[in-house]
Amino acid sequence: MRIVVQEAPFDLGAEAALFAKGCTESGAIVTFTGIVRDVAGGLETMEIEHYPGMTEAALAGIAQEAMTRWALEDALVIHRHGALAPHEMIMMVATAAPHRKDAFEAAEFLMDYLKSRAPFWKREVTSQRAEWVAAKDADEDALKRW
Protein backbone atom coordinates (compact mmCIF):
# COMPACT_ATOMS: atom_id res chain seq x y z
CA MET A 1 0.00 0.00 0.00
CA ARG A 2 1.54 3.29 -1.07
CA ILE A 3 0.21 6.77 -0.25
CA VAL A 4 1.80 9.78 -1.90
CA VAL A 5 0.90 13.43 -1.27
CA GLN A 6 3.00 15.77 -3.35
CA GLU A 7 3.03 19.06 -5.19
CA ALA A 8 5.04 17.76 -8.14
CA PRO A 9 3.41 16.12 -11.16
CA PHE A 10 3.34 12.34 -11.29
CA ASP A 11 3.78 10.10 -14.31
CA LEU A 12 0.63 8.02 -14.85
CA GLY A 13 2.37 5.58 -17.17
CA ALA A 14 5.33 5.01 -14.87
CA GLU A 15 3.12 4.73 -11.78
CA ALA A 16 0.70 2.29 -13.43
CA ALA A 17 3.58 0.14 -14.70
CA LEU A 18 5.33 0.18 -11.30
CA PHE A 19 2.13 -0.71 -9.49
CA ALA A 20 1.39 -3.59 -11.87
CA LYS A 21 4.94 -4.89 -11.58
CA GLY A 22 4.59 -5.19 -7.82
CA CYS A 23 1.44 -7.29 -8.09
CA THR A 24 2.20 -10.97 -8.57
CA GLU A 25 -1.06 -12.53 -7.36
CA SER A 26 -3.60 -10.38 -9.14
CA GLY A 27 -5.69 -10.94 -12.24
CA ALA A 28 -7.16 -7.44 -12.32
CA ILE A 29 -5.71 -3.97 -12.01
CA VAL A 30 -7.85 -0.84 -12.08
CA THR A 31 -6.52 2.70 -12.19
CA PHE A 32 -8.42 5.94 -11.90
CA THR A 33 -6.85 9.26 -12.82
CA GLY A 34 -8.39 12.64 -12.08
CA ILE A 35 -7.60 15.54 -14.40
CA VAL A 36 -8.18 19.29 -13.99
CA ARG A 37 -11.14 20.27 -16.18
CA ASP A 38 -11.91 23.78 -17.31
CA VAL A 39 -15.67 23.43 -17.00
CA ALA A 40 -16.82 27.04 -17.20
CA GLY A 41 -14.01 28.29 -19.44
CA GLY A 42 -11.23 30.69 -18.48
CA LEU A 43 -9.71 28.55 -15.74
CA GLU A 44 -6.12 29.60 -15.15
CA THR A 45 -5.22 27.45 -12.19
CA MET A 46 -6.85 24.93 -9.91
CA GLU A 47 -5.38 25.48 -6.46
CA ILE A 48 -5.52 22.54 -4.11
CA GLU A 49 -5.10 23.21 -0.41
CA HIS A 50 -4.64 20.36 2.01
CA TYR A 51 -4.02 19.59 5.68
CA PRO A 52 -0.48 18.23 5.96
CA GLY A 53 -0.30 15.32 8.35
CA MET A 54 -4.01 14.64 8.39
CA THR A 55 -4.06 14.20 4.60
CA GLU A 56 -1.62 11.31 4.62
CA ALA A 57 -3.35 9.70 7.60
CA ALA A 58 -6.81 10.06 6.03
CA LEU A 59 -5.67 8.59 2.70
CA ALA A 60 -3.92 5.71 4.45
CA GLY A 61 -7.05 5.08 6.50
CA ILE A 62 -9.26 5.01 3.40
CA ALA A 63 -6.84 2.73 1.55
CA GLN A 64 -6.59 0.41 4.57
CA GLU A 65 -10.37 0.25 4.73
CA ALA A 66 -10.45 -0.74 1.03
CA MET A 67 -7.82 -3.44 1.63
CA THR A 68 -9.97 -4.81 4.46
CA ARG A 69 -13.31 -4.73 2.66
CA TRP A 70 -12.13 -6.23 -0.63
CA ALA A 71 -9.68 -9.00 -1.47
CA LEU A 72 -6.98 -6.63 -2.70
CA GLU A 73 -3.36 -7.47 -3.24
CA ASP A 74 -2.37 -3.82 -3.20
CA ALA A 75 -3.66 -0.25 -3.39
CA LEU A 76 -2.05 3.03 -4.42
CA VAL A 77 -3.17 6.62 -3.84
CA ILE A 78 -1.35 9.63 -5.26
CA HIS A 79 -2.80 13.12 -4.70
CA ARG A 80 -1.25 16.43 -5.59
CA HIS A 81 -1.66 19.83 -3.96
CA GLY A 82 -0.67 23.34 -4.99
CA ALA A 83 -1.46 25.21 -8.20
CA LEU A 84 -2.38 23.03 -11.17
CA ALA A 85 -3.07 24.08 -14.75
CA PRO A 86 -6.02 22.77 -16.79
CA HIS A 87 -5.42 19.23 -18.11
CA GLU A 88 -2.85 18.46 -15.43
CA MET A 89 -3.36 15.23 -13.53
CA ILE A 90 -4.56 15.85 -9.96
CA MET A 91 -4.55 12.39 -8.51
CA MET A 92 -4.70 8.69 -9.19
CA VAL A 93 -5.68 5.53 -7.40
CA ALA A 94 -4.87 1.97 -8.35
CA THR A 95 -6.17 -1.34 -7.03
CA ALA A 96 -5.06 -4.91 -7.70
CA ALA A 97 -7.16 -7.97 -6.92
CA PRO A 98 -7.61 -11.56 -8.03
CA HIS A 99 -10.99 -10.67 -9.58
CA ARG A 100 -12.19 -7.68 -11.56
CA LYS A 101 -15.23 -6.98 -9.39
CA ASP A 102 -13.08 -6.38 -6.32
CA ALA A 103 -10.61 -4.20 -8.19
CA PHE A 104 -13.39 -2.04 -9.68
CA GLU A 105 -15.42 -1.71 -6.48
CA ALA A 106 -12.40 -0.89 -4.35
CA ALA A 107 -11.25 1.79 -6.81
CA GLU A 108 -14.71 3.38 -6.79
CA PHE A 109 -14.81 3.22 -2.99
CA LEU A 110 -11.39 4.89 -2.78
CA MET A 111 -12.56 7.66 -5.12
CA ASP A 112 -15.85 8.22 -3.31
CA TYR A 113 -14.15 8.47 0.08
CA LEU A 114 -11.24 10.49 -1.17
CA LYS A 115 -13.67 13.06 -2.67
CA SER A 116 -15.44 13.77 0.59
CA ARG A 117 -13.30 12.48 3.45
CA ALA A 118 -9.73 13.46 2.64
CA PRO A 119 -8.81 17.02 3.62
CA PHE A 120 -8.37 18.67 0.23
CA TRP A 121 -10.05 21.86 -0.93
CA LYS A 122 -10.09 23.07 -4.51
CA ARG A 123 -10.16 26.69 -5.60
CA GLU A 124 -10.73 27.70 -9.21
CA VAL A 125 -8.83 30.78 -10.29
CA THR A 126 -9.74 32.64 -13.49
CA SER A 127 -8.54 36.06 -14.63
CA GLN A 128 -11.77 37.43 -13.11
CA ARG A 129 -12.04 35.70 -9.78
CA ALA A 130 -11.02 32.94 -7.40
CA GLU A 131 -13.71 30.67 -6.04
CA TRP A 132 -13.72 27.69 -3.69
CA VAL A 133 -15.29 24.67 -5.30
CA ALA A 134 -18.45 23.72 -3.40
CA ALA A 135 -18.85 20.14 -2.25
CA LYS A 136 -21.52 18.32 -4.26
CA ASP A 137 -24.45 16.59 -2.60
CA ALA A 138 -23.96 13.81 -5.13
CA ASP A 139 -20.46 13.19 -3.77
CA GLU A 140 -21.74 12.93 -0.22
CA ASP A 141 -24.57 10.69 -1.40
CA ALA A 142 -22.08 8.45 -3.19
CA LEU A 143 -20.74 7.35 0.21
CA LYS A 144 -24.05 5.79 1.15
CA ARG A 145 -23.64 2.82 -1.13
CA TRP A 146 -20.62 1.49 0.78
Added chain:
Amino acid sequence: MRIVVQEAPFDLGAEAALFAKGCTESGAIVTFTGIVRDVAGGLETMEIEHYPGMTEAALAGIAQEAMTRWALEDALVIHRHGALAPHEMIMMVATAAPHRKDAFEAAEFLMDYLKSRAPFWKREVTSQRAEWVAAKDADEDALKRW
Protein backbone atom coordinates in the same frame (compact mmCIF):
# COMPACT_ATOMS: atom_id res chain seq x y z
CA MET B 1 -11.55 4.93 -30.18
CA ARG B 2 -8.74 2.46 -30.68
CA ILE B 3 -9.09 -1.32 -30.88
CA VAL B 4 -5.96 -3.46 -30.90
CA VAL B 5 -5.83 -7.25 -31.26
CA GLN B 6 -2.30 -8.54 -31.19
CA GLU B 7 -0.10 -11.44 -30.13
CA ALA B 8 2.73 -9.23 -28.87
CA PRO B 9 2.87 -7.87 -25.32
CA PHE B 10 1.67 -4.32 -24.75
CA ASP B 11 3.12 -1.72 -22.40
CA LEU B 12 0.50 -0.72 -19.82
CA GLY B 13 2.39 2.39 -18.78
CA ALA B 14 2.96 3.61 -22.33
CA GLU B 15 -0.62 2.82 -23.38
CA ALA B 16 -2.14 4.53 -20.34
CA ALA B 17 0.03 7.62 -20.86
CA LEU B 18 -0.75 7.77 -24.59
CA PHE B 19 -4.47 7.37 -23.97
CA ALA B 20 -4.47 10.12 -21.32
CA LYS B 21 -2.49 12.43 -23.57
CA GLY B 22 -5.12 12.20 -26.27
CA CYS B 23 -7.93 13.19 -23.90
CA THR B 24 -8.25 16.94 -23.58
CA GLU B 25 -11.87 17.23 -22.36
CA SER B 26 -11.94 14.60 -19.67
CA GLY B 27 -11.75 14.80 -15.90
CA ALA B 28 -11.65 11.05 -15.32
CA ILE B 29 -9.67 8.22 -16.86
CA VAL B 30 -10.18 4.60 -15.85
CA THR B 31 -8.02 1.71 -16.97
CA PHE B 32 -8.54 -1.98 -16.41
CA THR B 33 -5.78 -4.49 -17.02
CA GLY B 34 -6.26 -8.25 -17.03
CA ILE B 35 -3.35 -10.47 -16.03
CA VAL B 36 -2.81 -14.23 -16.40
CA ARG B 37 -3.30 -15.86 -13.00
CA ASP B 38 -2.06 -19.27 -12.03
CA VAL B 39 -5.10 -20.18 -9.96
CA ALA B 40 -4.66 -23.93 -9.50
CA GLY B 41 -0.86 -23.95 -9.59
CA GLY B 42 1.35 -25.43 -12.29
CA LEU B 43 0.10 -23.23 -15.15
CA GLU B 44 2.69 -23.14 -17.91
CA THR B 45 0.86 -21.16 -20.54
CA MET B 46 -2.52 -19.58 -21.06
CA GLU B 47 -3.37 -20.01 -24.74
CA ILE B 48 -5.84 -17.57 -26.17
CA GLU B 49 -7.58 -18.48 -29.40
CA HIS B 50 -9.63 -15.92 -31.26
CA TYR B 51 -11.66 -15.40 -34.43
CA PRO B 52 -9.67 -13.03 -36.65
CA GLY B 53 -11.93 -10.49 -38.30
CA MET B 54 -14.88 -11.04 -35.99
CA THR B 55 -12.75 -10.22 -32.93
CA GLU B 56 -11.90 -6.73 -34.11
CA ALA B 57 -15.50 -6.10 -35.22
CA ALA B 58 -16.94 -7.36 -31.92
CA LEU B 59 -14.55 -5.24 -29.82
CA ALA B 60 -15.26 -2.17 -31.95
CA GLY B 61 -19.00 -2.81 -31.58
CA ILE B 62 -18.74 -3.11 -27.79
CA ALA B 63 -16.58 0.03 -27.55
CA GLN B 64 -18.98 1.93 -29.82
CA GLU B 65 -21.89 0.88 -27.62
CA ALA B 66 -20.01 2.20 -24.56
CA MET B 67 -19.33 5.51 -26.34
CA THR B 68 -23.06 5.79 -27.10
CA ARG B 69 -24.35 4.86 -23.64
CA TRP B 70 -21.98 7.01 -21.62
CA ALA B 71 -20.56 10.49 -22.13
CA LEU B 72 -17.11 9.25 -23.10
CA GLU B 73 -14.42 11.26 -24.77
CA ASP B 74 -12.55 8.14 -25.82
CA ALA B 75 -12.22 4.39 -25.28
CA LEU B 76 -9.39 1.95 -25.83
CA VAL B 77 -9.40 -1.85 -26.00
CA ILE B 78 -6.26 -3.96 -26.35
CA HIS B 79 -6.53 -7.75 -26.30
CA ARG B 80 -3.80 -10.28 -26.91
CA HIS B 81 -4.01 -13.80 -28.32
CA GLY B 82 -1.53 -16.66 -28.52
CA ALA B 83 0.45 -18.30 -25.73
CA LEU B 84 0.90 -16.22 -22.57
CA ALA B 85 2.89 -17.02 -19.45
CA PRO B 86 1.57 -16.50 -15.91
CA HIS B 87 1.68 -12.82 -14.85
CA GLU B 88 1.66 -11.59 -18.45
CA MET B 89 -0.89 -8.93 -19.25
CA ILE B 90 -3.74 -10.31 -21.39
CA MET B 91 -5.73 -7.19 -22.13
CA MET B 92 -6.60 -3.68 -21.11
CA VAL B 93 -9.42 -1.22 -21.56
CA ALA B 94 -9.38 2.50 -20.91
CA THR B 95 -12.19 5.04 -20.77
CA ALA B 96 -12.12 8.82 -20.52
CA ALA B 97 -15.10 10.94 -19.51
CA PRO B 98 -15.89 14.30 -17.95
CA HIS B 99 -17.10 12.56 -14.77
CA ARG B 100 -15.83 9.57 -12.84
CA LYS B 101 -19.13 7.69 -12.76
CA ASP B 102 -19.25 7.49 -16.55
CA ALA B 103 -15.62 6.43 -16.85
CA PHE B 104 -16.04 3.69 -14.22
CA GLU B 105 -19.36 2.36 -15.53
CA ALA B 106 -18.20 2.33 -19.13
CA ALA B 107 -15.00 0.46 -18.21
CA GLU B 108 -17.02 -2.15 -16.29
CA PHE B 109 -19.45 -2.45 -19.18
CA LEU B 110 -16.56 -2.97 -21.62
CA MET B 111 -15.11 -5.68 -19.40
CA ASP B 112 -18.42 -7.47 -18.87
CA TYR B 113 -19.17 -7.55 -22.59
CA LEU B 114 -15.65 -8.37 -23.62
CA LYS B 115 -15.65 -11.39 -21.26
CA SER B 116 -18.71 -13.01 -22.80
CA ARG B 117 -19.30 -11.44 -26.20
CA ALA B 118 -15.89 -11.11 -27.85
CA PRO B 119 -14.70 -14.28 -29.60
CA PHE B 120 -11.79 -15.31 -27.40
CA TRP B 121 -11.28 -18.72 -25.82
CA LYS B 122 -8.76 -19.47 -23.12
CA ARG B 123 -6.98 -22.77 -22.63
CA GLU B 124 -4.87 -23.49 -19.56
CA VAL B 125 -1.85 -25.66 -20.23
CA THR B 126 0.02 -27.34 -17.36
CA SER B 127 2.67 -30.06 -17.57
CA GLN B 128 -0.17 -32.54 -16.94
CA ARG B 129 -2.94 -31.37 -19.21
CA ALA B 130 -4.53 -28.72 -21.38
CA GLU B 131 -8.03 -27.60 -20.57
CA TRP B 132 -10.41 -25.07 -22.09
CA VAL B 133 -11.55 -22.53 -19.52
CA ALA B 134 -15.29 -22.85 -18.97
CA ALA B 135 -17.42 -19.73 -19.21
CA LYS B 136 -18.70 -18.66 -15.80
CA ASP B 137 -22.40 -18.17 -15.13
CA ALA B 138 -21.38 -15.10 -13.12
CA ASP B 139 -19.86 -13.56 -16.25
CA GLU B 140 -23.05 -14.14 -18.24
CA ASP B 141 -25.12 -12.79 -15.33
CA ALA B 142 -22.92 -9.68 -15.18
CA LEU B 143 -24.38 -8.59 -18.54
CA LYS B 144 -27.86 -8.30 -17.08
CA ARG B 145 -27.14 -5.11 -15.22
CA TRP B 146 -26.52 -3.14 -18.41
Added chain:
Amino acid sequence: MDVLYFAWVRERIGLPRETVHSEAATVMELVKELRAREDRYAAAFADVSALRVAVDQQLTEFDASLDGVREVAFFPPMTGG
Protein backbone atom coordinates in the same frame (compact mmCIF):
# COMPACT_ATOMS: atom_id res chain seq x y z
CA MET C 1 -20.34 -21.47 -47.46
CA ASP C 2 -17.36 -21.50 -45.09
CA VAL C 3 -17.93 -23.18 -41.75
CA LEU C 4 -15.45 -22.34 -38.97
CA TYR C 5 -14.84 -24.11 -35.68
CA PHE C 6 -13.09 -22.72 -32.62
CA ALA C 7 -11.75 -23.99 -29.29
CA TRP C 8 -12.98 -27.47 -28.31
CA VAL C 9 -15.42 -27.56 -31.23
CA ARG C 10 -12.42 -27.24 -33.55
CA GLU C 11 -10.55 -29.92 -31.62
CA ARG C 12 -13.48 -32.34 -31.57
CA ILE C 13 -14.17 -31.99 -35.28
CA GLY C 14 -10.48 -31.97 -36.05
CA LEU C 15 -10.29 -29.01 -38.38
CA PRO C 16 -10.60 -25.23 -38.10
CA ARG C 17 -12.52 -24.51 -41.28
CA GLU C 18 -14.14 -26.21 -44.22
CA THR C 19 -16.32 -25.36 -47.17
CA VAL C 20 -19.77 -26.88 -46.86
CA HIS C 21 -22.31 -27.13 -49.65
CA SER C 22 -25.69 -27.09 -48.02
CA GLU C 23 -29.26 -26.13 -48.76
CA ALA C 24 -29.98 -25.64 -45.05
CA ALA C 25 -32.29 -22.67 -44.49
CA THR C 26 -31.28 -22.09 -40.87
CA VAL C 27 -28.28 -22.64 -38.62
CA MET C 28 -30.13 -25.46 -36.86
CA GLU C 29 -30.74 -27.26 -40.16
CA LEU C 30 -27.05 -26.97 -40.93
CA VAL C 31 -26.24 -28.41 -37.50
CA LYS C 32 -28.49 -31.40 -38.21
CA GLU C 33 -26.74 -32.00 -41.55
CA LEU C 34 -23.33 -31.80 -39.89
CA ARG C 35 -24.38 -34.15 -37.06
CA ALA C 36 -25.40 -36.75 -39.63
CA ARG C 37 -21.98 -36.74 -41.29
CA GLU C 38 -19.71 -38.49 -38.80
CA ASP C 39 -19.39 -39.31 -35.11
CA ARG C 40 -16.99 -36.46 -34.47
CA TYR C 41 -19.56 -33.97 -35.76
CA ALA C 42 -22.33 -35.70 -33.82
CA ALA C 43 -20.18 -35.40 -30.69
CA ALA C 44 -19.31 -31.74 -31.26
CA PHE C 45 -22.93 -30.78 -31.93
CA ALA C 46 -24.56 -33.12 -29.40
CA ASP C 47 -25.71 -30.28 -27.15
CA VAL C 48 -26.20 -26.98 -28.96
CA SER C 49 -27.00 -25.25 -25.67
CA ALA C 50 -23.26 -25.59 -24.96
CA LEU C 51 -22.46 -23.84 -28.27
CA ARG C 52 -22.62 -20.37 -29.71
CA VAL C 53 -22.92 -19.46 -33.36
CA ALA C 54 -21.86 -16.47 -35.44
CA VAL C 55 -23.21 -15.87 -38.93
CA ASP C 56 -21.06 -13.65 -41.12
CA GLN C 57 -19.11 -12.76 -37.95
CA GLN C 58 -22.16 -11.63 -35.98
CA LEU C 59 -23.31 -13.55 -32.91
CA THR C 60 -26.77 -14.92 -33.51
CA GLU C 61 -29.20 -17.70 -32.54
CA PHE C 62 -29.55 -21.22 -33.93
CA ASP C 63 -32.81 -20.35 -35.66
CA ALA C 64 -31.07 -17.65 -37.75
CA SER C 65 -31.52 -17.79 -41.51
CA LEU C 66 -28.61 -18.83 -43.73
CA ASP C 67 -29.97 -16.98 -46.74
CA GLY C 68 -27.06 -15.29 -48.53
CA VAL C 69 -24.63 -16.20 -45.74
CA ARG C 70 -20.96 -16.72 -46.58
CA GLU C 71 -19.53 -17.73 -43.20
CA VAL C 72 -20.88 -19.63 -40.20
CA ALA C 73 -18.79 -20.21 -37.06
CA PHE C 74 -19.45 -22.58 -34.17
CA PHE C 75 -17.71 -22.30 -30.82
CA PRO C 76 -18.19 -22.65 -27.06
CA PRO C 77 -19.22 -19.70 -24.86
CA MET C 78 -16.52 -17.06 -25.04
CA THR C 79 -13.96 -16.55 -22.29
CA GLY C 80 -12.17 -13.33 -23.11
CA GLY C 81 -10.93 -10.59 -20.82
Added chain:
Amino acid sequence: MDVLYFAWVRERIGLPRETVHSEAATVMELVKELRAREDRYAAAFADVSALRVAVDQQLTEFDASLDGVREVAFFPPMTGG
Protein backbone atom coordinates in the same frame (compact mmCIF):
# COMPACT_ATOMS: atom_id res chain seq x y z
CA MET D 1 -4.28 23.99 21.88
CA ASP D 2 -3.60 24.70 18.22
CA VAL D 3 -6.57 25.74 16.13
CA LEU D 4 -6.23 25.42 12.35
CA TYR D 5 -8.34 26.90 9.58
CA PHE D 6 -8.50 25.81 5.97
CA ALA D 7 -9.94 27.06 2.68
CA TRP D 8 -12.56 29.83 3.05
CA VAL D 9 -12.58 29.46 6.84
CA ARG D 10 -8.89 30.38 6.78
CA GLU D 11 -9.56 33.28 4.43
CA ARG D 12 -12.49 34.62 6.45
CA ILE D 13 -10.62 34.48 9.75
CA GLY D 14 -7.45 35.73 8.11
CA LEU D 15 -4.95 33.25 9.47
CA PRO D 16 -4.13 29.57 9.01
CA ARG D 17 -3.36 28.63 12.58
CA GLU D 18 -3.29 30.06 16.08
CA THR D 19 -2.79 28.90 19.63
CA VAL D 20 -5.96 29.20 21.69
CA HIS D 21 -6.19 28.97 25.45
CA SER D 22 -9.63 27.67 26.25
CA GLU D 23 -11.46 25.69 28.89
CA ALA D 24 -14.09 24.61 26.39
CA ALA D 25 -15.16 21.01 27.01
CA THR D 26 -16.45 20.37 23.49
CA VAL D 27 -15.83 21.59 19.97
CA MET D 28 -19.15 23.45 20.02
CA GLU D 29 -18.15 25.33 23.20
CA LEU D 30 -14.90 26.31 21.49
CA VAL D 31 -16.88 27.52 18.45
CA LYS D 32 -19.01 29.71 20.75
CA GLU D 33 -15.91 31.21 22.37
CA LEU D 34 -14.38 31.93 18.95
CA ARG D 35 -17.61 33.46 17.62
CA ALA D 36 -17.62 35.88 20.57
CA ARG D 37 -14.13 37.14 19.76
CA GLU D 38 -14.55 39.27 16.64
CA ASP D 39 -16.83 39.72 13.66
CA ARG D 40 -14.56 37.73 11.35
CA TYR D 41 -14.84 34.71 13.65
CA ALA D 42 -18.59 35.23 14.01
CA ALA D 43 -18.83 35.29 10.20
CA ALA D 44 -16.70 32.18 9.72
CA PHE D 45 -18.62 30.20 12.34
CA ALA D 46 -22.09 31.61 11.62
CA ASP D 47 -23.38 28.29 10.25
CA VAL D 48 -21.59 25.24 11.58
CA SER D 49 -23.62 22.99 9.29
CA ALA D 50 -21.45 24.43 6.50
CA LEU D 51 -18.31 23.40 8.39
CA ARG D 52 -16.44 20.24 9.23
CA VAL D 53 -14.14 19.69 12.17
CA ALA D 54 -11.14 17.47 12.84
CA VAL D 55 -9.80 16.86 16.33
CA ASP D 56 -6.20 15.70 16.47
CA GLN D 57 -6.44 15.12 12.71
CA GLN D 58 -9.49 12.86 12.90
CA LEU D 59 -12.80 13.96 11.41
CA THR D 60 -15.39 14.21 14.14
CA GLU D 61 -18.63 15.94 15.18
CA PHE D 62 -19.15 19.30 16.88
CA ASP D 63 -20.19 17.64 20.15
CA ALA D 64 -16.80 15.91 20.41
CA SER D 65 -14.87 16.32 23.65
CA LEU D 66 -11.73 18.48 23.72
CA ASP D 67 -10.30 16.63 26.72
CA GLY D 68 -6.55 16.19 26.14
CA VAL D 69 -6.79 17.49 22.60
CA ARG D 70 -3.78 19.25 21.04
CA GLU D 71 -5.12 20.27 17.64
CA VAL D 72 -8.53 21.29 16.31
CA ALA D 73 -9.12 22.15 12.65
CA PHE D 74 -12.12 23.84 11.04
CA PHE D 75 -12.82 23.73 7.32
CA PRO D 76 -15.56 23.50 4.70
CA PRO D 77 -16.69 20.14 3.28
CA MET D 78 -13.79 18.56 1.47
CA THR D 79 -13.45 18.57 -2.30
CA GLY D 80 -10.61 16.21 -3.10
CA GLY D 81 -10.20 13.79 -5.97
